[in-house]
Amino acid sequence: MIKNVKRFGAALFLTPMILLGACGGGDDSSGASGEEAADYPERDIKGVIQWGEGGATDNISRTLAPLAEEELGGTLVMENREGASGATGAQYVYDQPADGYTLLFGAENPNLYQVLGISERDYLTDFKPVTIIGQSYxxxxxxxxxxxxxxxxxxxxxxxxxxxxxxxxxxxxxxxxxxxxxxxxxxxxxxxxxxxxxxxxxxxxxxxxxxxxxxxxxxxxxxxxxxxxxxxxxxxxxxxxxxxxxxxxxxxxxxxxxxxLPWGPFQGVFAHKDTPNEIMDKLTESFEAAQEDEEFQETLENLGVNPLNINGEEAVEYLEQNQSTSTWMLYDAGATETSPEEFDIPRVDEE
Missing domain, CATH: 3.40.190.10 (Periplasmic binding protein-like II)
Structure with a gap:
């Protein structure tokens, strides 16, 4: 059963100085050893939802969590850490040890942080996708x-x-x-x-x-x-x-x-980039199996979400395409003066 804990609020906006000055998270040395990975999980896993209660990411995450618990053989403690367009939660997860015990339940926003000057965090360089659950509209x-x-x-x-x-x-x-x-x-x-x-x-x-x-x-x-x-x-x-x-x-x-178009938000689960491969494999397999639950599939359908349930290289390619589409769309619309080219993000048709 999911343990509900007190929702953590955060300031709505963080300055780039604070975000850029935050500690750089764990590395391979802070990850689990092979023996620890084999026994994973040995304690509760924290699931950090980067948005507040009642939204699409919160609803989908909390519906999927108990199904993932059954597959993992452990407990997911879910909490909301909203603020700064989701950057508060993303930075928090990045700052934790890369041992698979803190996961980010996020949406598409980190794909835009760099061009908008919100944070230096980025899905493709700072995290590994456990799963991309689905795309909505x-x-x-x-x-x-x-x-x-x-x-x-x-x-x-x-x-x-x-x-x-x-x-x-x-x-x-x-x-x-x-x-x-x-x-x-x-x-x-x-x-x-x-x-x-x-x-x-x-x-x-x-x-x-x-x-x-x-x-x-x-x-x-x-x-x-x-x-x-x-x-x-x-x-x-x-x-x-x-x-x-x-x-x-x-x-x-x-x-x-x-x-x-077509364009839209997505939901996914992410781990720190330095999480050991053995733990990533278990997380990926568990969340993949959890999403095959018929009732969960019906829930996504009723919510108007297109189920994806992708991981590994397929998930990385999806993130790359979404980032290219979204960042160039913002730039072309005049919503940011920073070109995606500054971050080596190509246009979709140039990939």
Whole structure:
């Protein structure tokens, strides 16, 4: 059974100086010996969710954790360490010994940290993917009683009244931030952006009338849409989704977004880059088997998540493609002045 511990809050933003000055994590010498790896796990494993409660990453992680426990033969103690667009949790995991006893349950954001100047941490250089669970999609949502009944209504109002619409975001590199950058670049919109710590707090803020609109993973928004609390004005995709049949694809009204698509958030589990191979093998095998559970597969389907369950080199290639697509999309949209080229990130068509 998963042990729930007190959620750990963190400052919403960390300065690059703090992030860059954090200790550099473990190395091979701090990892487990061959004998220790054979007995792994001998104690509780900490699962660090880089976003707050109630969001897509939190929900998927906490659903998968008990299934992984059964395969591992150990206990996963899950906790939320949100803040700085997920960089607080990522840095924390990186700073722990590379022994497989601290895992990062994360989303796509670390792929963008470097070009946005948020953190020097990066999935491809600082972590090993245990598994990429699945890819989901983003939806633009408002309250059910909102004056905006279509995406066109929202866009037109924003263009005619710059800064009047309060758009909730999850910080730089989060879904609302990236989506807002695309909207501004292509349509000339301007929102008053207010940051929160992930999908859960964003949904609460929208319910509480603190914000006018936001962008959520469809998996996090769907329950509110089905309960009649939210309207989903569009999905950021080039075709409608079976999980959100009433929400049109953004390209139906604005075909200029086709060049950015397909694109969407993902969830995965990551270990420190220096974690011993023997422990990585056990983690990979356990999480792969856990995701084959039929009820878990149904859960992902109901949430509108495309199951991937990939690891090893396939997962690395997926991360590389996602990073190339996302970073160049932000750069081309004018959301960052730092070119991905500075970090040797090629365009997808140049790989």
């Amino acid at each position: 983003a939806g633009i949502v408002v309250r059910e009683d909102s004056e905006f009944d279509s995406l066109e209504d929202l866009i037109d109002h924003s263009k005619e009244n710059p800064g009047d619409i309060t758009m909730g975001t999850s910080g730089e590199g989060g879904l609302p931030h990236v989506a807002s950058a695309m909207l501004q670049a292509e349509l000339g919109t301007e929102f008053n952006q207010v940051p929160y710590d992930g999908d859960g707090p964003l949904a609460t803020a929208l319910l509480g009338n603190e914000i006018d609109a936001t962008v959520l993973a469809v998996s996090a928004a769907q329950e509110y849409v089905e309960s009649g609390d939210f309207k989903m004005l569009a999905v950021i995709n080039d075709e409608p989704l079976d999980s959100a049949p009433d929400a049109p694809a953004i390209t139906e009204e604005y075909p200029e977004f086709e060049k950015y």
